[in-house]
Amino acid sequence: MLPALIPAFPFLGACLLMLCWKRVSRSAVTVIGCGSVGLSAIVALVVAATVAGAGKEPLVQHVWQWIQVPGFAAGIDFRMDALSVVFTLVITIVGFLIHVYATGYMHDDEDYGRFLACMNLFVGAMLVLVMADNLLLLYLGWEGVGLCSYLLIGFWYKDPANNYAARKAFLVTRVGDTAMAIALFLLFEYMGTLNIQQLLREAPLLWDKGDPMVTLIALLLLGGAVGKSAQLPLQTWLPDAMAGPTPVSALIHAATMVTAGVYLIARMHVVFELSPAAQTATAIIGAVTLLMAGVSALVQTDIKRVLAYSTISQIGYMFLALGCGAWSAAIFHFVTHAFFKALLFMGAGAVIVALHHEQDMFKMGGLKKMLPGVFWIFLIGCASLTAIPFVTAGFYSKDQIIWLSWAAVGGHKAYWLAGVLGALLTGMYTFRMFFLVFYGEAKTKVHHIPGAVMMVPLYILAVLSTIAGFIELPHTLGHVTLFSNWLAPVLPAVQMAQESVALEWASQLISAVLALGGIWLAYVWVLKRPQGMVDFLSMPGQVWLQGFWRRGWDIDALYDALIVRPFVYLSNINRKDLIDKIYTGAAQLTEACHNVMARTQSGILRWYIMGVVLGAVAILSVLIWRLHEIS
Amino acid sequence: MNLHPTTAGLLLAGILFVLGLISVLIRRNIIFMLLSVEIMLNAAGLAFVVAASHWGQADGQVMFMFILAMAAAEVSVGLALILQLYHQLRTLDSDEASRMNG
Numbered sequence: 001m002l003p004a005l006i007p008a009f010p011f012l013g014a015c016l017l018m019l020c021w022k023r024v025s026r027s028a029v030t031v032i033g034c035g036s037v038g039l040s041a042i043v044a045l046v047v048a049a050t051v052a053g054a055g056k057e058p059l060v061q062h063v064w065q066w067i068q069v070p071g072f073a074a075g076i077d078f079r080m081d082a083l084s085v086v087f088t089l090v091i092t093i094v095g096f097l098i099h100v101y102a103t104g105y106m107h108d109d110e111d112y113g114r115f116l117a118c119m120n121l122f123v124g125a126m127l128v129l130v131m132a133d134n135l136l137l138l139y140l141g142w143e144g145v146g147l148c149s150y151l152l153i154g155f156w157y158k159d160p161a162n163n164y165a166a167r168k169a170f171l172v173t174r175v176g177d178t179a180m181a182i183a184l185f186l187l188f189e190y191m192g193t194l195n196i197q198q199l200l201r202e203a204p205l206l207w208d209k210g211d212p213m214v215t216l217i218a219l220l221l222l223g224g225a226v227g228k229s230a231q232l233p234l235q236t237w238l239p240d241a242m243a244g245p246t247p248v249s250a251l252i253h254a255a256t257m258v259t260a261g262v263y264l265i266a267r268m269h270v271v272f273e274l275s276p277a278a279q280t281a282t283a284i285i286g287a288v289t290l291l292m293a294g295v296s297a298l299v300q301t302d303i304k305r306v307l308a309y310s311t312i313s314q315i316g317y318m319f320l321a322l323g324c325g326a327w328s329a330a331i332f333h334f335v336t337h338a339f340f341k342a343l344l345f346m347g348a349g350a351v352i353v354a355l356h357h358e359q360d361m362f363k364m365g366g367l368k369k370m371l372p373g374v375f376w377i378f379l380i381g382c383a384s385l386t387a388i389p390f391v392t393a394g395f396y397s398k399d400q401i402i403w404l405s406w407a408a409v410g411g412h413k414a415y416w417l418a419g420v421l422g423a424l425l426t427g428m429y430t431f432r433m434f435f436l437v438f439y440g441e442a443k444t445k446v447h448h449i450p451g452a453v454m455m456v457p458l459y460i461l462a463v464l465s466t467i468a469g470f471i472e473l474p475h476t477l478g479h480v481t482l483f484s485n486w487l488a489p490v491l492p493a494v495q496m497a498q499e500s501v502a503l504e505w506a507s508q509l510i511s512a513v514l515a516l517g518g519i520w521l522a523y524v525w526v527l528k529r530p531q532g533m534v535d536f537l538s539m540p541g542q543v544w545l546q547g548f549w550r551r552g553w554d555i556d557a558l559y560d561a562l563i564v565r566p567f568v569y570l571s572n573i574n575r576k577d578l579i580d581k582i583y584t585g586a587a588q589l590t591e592a593c594h595n596v597m598a599r600t601q602s603g604i605l606r607w608y609i610m611g612v613v614l615g616a617v618a619i620l621s622v623l624i625w626r627l628h629e630i631s
Numbered sequence: 632m633n634l635h636p637t638t639a640g641l642l643l644a645g646i647l648f649v650l651g652l653i654s655v656l657i658r659r660n661i662i663f664m665l666l667s668v669e670i671m672l673n674a675a676g677l678a679f680v681v682a683a684s685h686w687g688q689a690d691g692q693v694m695f696m697f698i699l700a701m702a703a704a705e706v707s708v709g710l711a712l713i714l715q716l717y718h719q720l721r722t723l724d725s726d727e728a729s730r731m732n733g
Contacts, residue, residue, distance in 0.1 A: 603729030605664070609655055 002047050003061045003078040003131060006088060009040040010124035014117045021113020033116030034099045037123055041092035048085045056082055056489045060133065067136070074194060077133035083490040086331060087130040087263055090338045094255040095123045097457035101346050102247035104453035105353065109245075115155060119251065122148035126256040130263055135184050135194040138264075142180070142228070145257050146173050152252075153244040165243035172237040176227015180264075183220035186213070200270040209274050218271050218278030221264060222285075229261030229315050232289040236555050238312055239296075242304040246349030249304060253311045254342035259334050262318045266327050269491060273325070279410055283323025287405075287418035290316030292553055294425030298432070299550045302359045303348050306433045309552075310385065311341060313422060317401050320419065324411045326404040327491035328484040333397035335483075336468050340384035340394055343461040347378040350450040350458070351437060358444050361433060366442030373455055375438050377462040382434045384465040386427045386519060389512040390477075393469030398423070400474060403507045409495040416507065423511045427518020428525075435526040476504050640681035647674035661716065661725045665709045672702045 013036025021029050051059055058081035067074040080088070099119060106115050125144025132138035147170075154166030188194055190213065191202060207214040225231075230238035238258065242249055252258060265272060265282065272279050290313045297309035314337050321330035352359055354371055368375045384394035402423065406416035472483035484493065548554055600611065634642070651670035658664050676695040683691025713723065720727050 605661075605725045605728070606656055606659075613652060613656070 002043060002050070003059055003080045004063045004076075005043045006040045006047065006092065007078075007124045007127035007131065009036040009043070010120040010127065012036060014120035014124060017113050017117035017120065021117060026107070026112060029113045029116060030103045033113075033120060034096065034103060036120055037092060037096045037099050040123075040127070041089075041096045044085075044088045044092045047080050048089055051080055051082070051085050052486075056486070058082075058489075071192070072188070072194075074134050074136040076137060078131040079133035079197075080131065081490050082487050083263075083266060083331065084130045086335065086487070087259075088127060090335055091123060091126050091130065091255045094338050094342050094461070095119075095126075095251065097460055098247050098250050098255065098342060098346065099123075101250075101349070101454050101457040102245075104451055105247050105346075105349055106245060111155070115152075115245070118148055118151045118155070119247070122152065122251060122256055126260070129260055133196060135187065135196060135199070138196070138267075139181070139184060142224075142260060142264075143177065145228075145260060146170060146177065149173070149241070149252060149257050152248040153241045155244055155248065159243075162243040165237075165240040169237040169241050172234050173227045176224045176234055176261075179220045179227070180224025183217050183224065186217050186220070196267065200268075203270050203274060207274055210276060211274065214271060215275040215277050218268075218275040219281060221268055221271065222278055222282055225261030225264045225319075226285060227261070228264075229258050229319070230312050231261070231285050231315060231319055232292065233555065235289065235293065235312050236552060236559065239305050239308045239552060242302070242308055246304070246345060246352060249308070250342045250345035250349070253307070253345060254338040258311060258315055259338070262315065262322065262330055262334055265319075265322045266331055266491060269322075269327055272322070273492075276410075279323050279325065281323070283320050283405070283410065283412075283415055286316045286319025286321070286323055287415050288316075289313070290320065290422040291418055291425070294422050294429060296549050296552050297429040298425060299546045300429075301362055301550075303351070303361050303364070303433060303437065304345075304359055306361070306429060307341070307344055307348060310344075310426070310429065311337075313426065314341070314385070317398060317419070317422065320405055320415055321401040324405050324408040324415065324494070325492075326401065326408050326410075326494040328487040329397070329400045329404050329494065331487060331491070332472055332483050333401055336384065336393040336397040336465070339461055339468055340381045340392075340465040343377060343381040343458060343465050344385065346454070346458055346461070347374055347381055350374045350454055351378075353450060353454075354446050354448055355444045356447040361436040363443050364437045365440040365444075366438070367446070368438040370442070370446045371449070374450065374458075377455075377458045378434065378438070380462045380465055382430045386430045386515050387423060387511070388515065389508075391466065393465050393467065395512075396469035396472055396474070399508050399511055400472070402511050403474065403504050404494055406507060407496055407498050407500075407503070409497045411497065420507075420511045420514050424514040424518045424521075427515040428522050431519045431522035432526055435522060439527055474504065474508070475501060476508060637681055637685045640684075641678060644674045644678040644681065647671075647677065659724050659726055661713055661723050661728075664725060665706065665713070668709075669702060669706065672698055 013032050016032050017029060047059060051057070058079055060080075061078045063076040063078065065073070065075050099116070102115070102119060106112055109115060122145060125141050125148055127141070129138055129141030129145060132141060150166045150170040153169050154163045156162050184194065187199060190206065191199055193199065203214065227234045238252075241252060244252075272282065293309045293312035293316060297306050297313065300306045300309060314333070318330040318333050318337075321327075321333065351364065351367065351371065351374060354367075354374070355364060358364065380392075384392040386392075387395040387398040389395050402416060402419035405411045405419050406413060471480065473480040551557070600607070648671050651667045651674060654667035654670070655664050658667065676698045679691035679694045679698070681691075683689060683694075716728055717723060
């Protein structure tokens, strides 16, 4: 019964909290909210050990027959194989740390219990997504995380802007979800099943490589992944999703939601392998997204939006790796990214709380002395995100992707170029943020030093962000492949087009130099010669360009012009249609009659009598007339 | 002109009824309106009695007994209402009592 317990605990916690959070004490709410995720983390570790001990044999559990009709069956079936174990561990452990942090961050909020209930539900839905054995159950979890993101982004619902952001996240991801639903229908139409293992086994028998139908299905699946993972062209919801509380952002960006797309593509890798066109599309989307989001991150003023664009950019790296067929590299980057992005978000949350909910980086500064603990963990997170060589987890995962984007069969020099340029951008935007926040002169007073509840999860994540990289080292540096070995039963190894140690060294050197160069540029930009940069940036074209980048390449405005406004226009036309006129006319007629009748009720007795008399005369006249006719 | 007794009685009843009706309609004093209603009731009663004698059956006379009883009850309730009305409004003008208009 073990696998089913993993999502069961968070769901149980969510139910309990929803029913009674107003009636129990805050400490009880804390225990339920964190304990449920903590318990499922423990069970996940046990299950992982079981799977590892059984020679990586997947653990399959049938819980309940969900749907059973002729020709179709779907169950609540959980499958723990190497891939879902990795995701489950990251979701539960990082999720648990985020929950603990959230109890400190949200403790004074009046809707504390509602918050933890939604967070539990979020974790539970994500666990269902990664553990599902058939695509229908996966889709249930998929929609579940969509719902929870809506609930949590709009958590502070009294501000209309937050509701707008929540609605936007819900609707934009729904576009991708529709594509994915169509892909599911097509898969069922052609294969007669939605069981993932059966699909992966039988798809190569049914379709040749490059068959148009399998390309269509892969592209539709990619559409779903693009929506959830906030890739081009559906990335616009993620920066706005920063309206939610900071622990929510950490959860969405690190452990749940945006990684769902990466999981889906990795899980359905056979379908993607059958369609080179879809793989190329995935790689191109990843490469373009990582550059566009990196450039946008460069000019943001809000600390959380920098991190949001950085997530889009890093997920772009994962898509690039998936598109090149480097499946395990993408998952490896997902793991390290989960650690350091959760760390960065929660570090940013600590800064925001310390400065009394100030999010503008240009109003921060000089925090190095005032928040030394946060300074160090933030430095570790930034270093990992920038991929500082040798000592950070981000280096090992990102360099693997950059190298494979060239060397793999699906790779291309252009992908590699996008990857290393992305490394430069990452260094620049990350350390621009870092220098703005922690160096220079203080512009806002520190109100509140974050307590141990918030800091301890950060320390743990800081350690993980550093050491998690050592489980997978490249050929050039020791050649440890624990992680890809672990995933080998589920995900095929990457096909190499060229194996050249010298080229790999060169690639690593270039990306490391560019990452460090990015840091140096940020240093010059923010600290050494800010005036020169200000002069450069206030040149006429620059001002417009910066605004353009800050608004996320005006994708929002594009959608507004292409979709929203025509839709509103059409719905306005439709509002005045003929059928409605009939109903409106009926309503107006009734109202007019009512007004006439209401006037007769004057309260003057003699009018009433007059009415009675007239009525009596009328009835008598009719009667007499009828009698006359009959006789 | 030689009228049949029944016709004459029904004519009288009709005239009385119309007189009472007109009086109800044009009077404002609520006591007079009540009186007029009584006249209309009696006109109806007369019609019943005439009809009973025309067909040689006692039903109409029994009906008149009912009308009398009902009129007595109605007058008692009506007078009570009039007293209350006067108490509240200090007038007997029925048009003044138009608070229940829609």
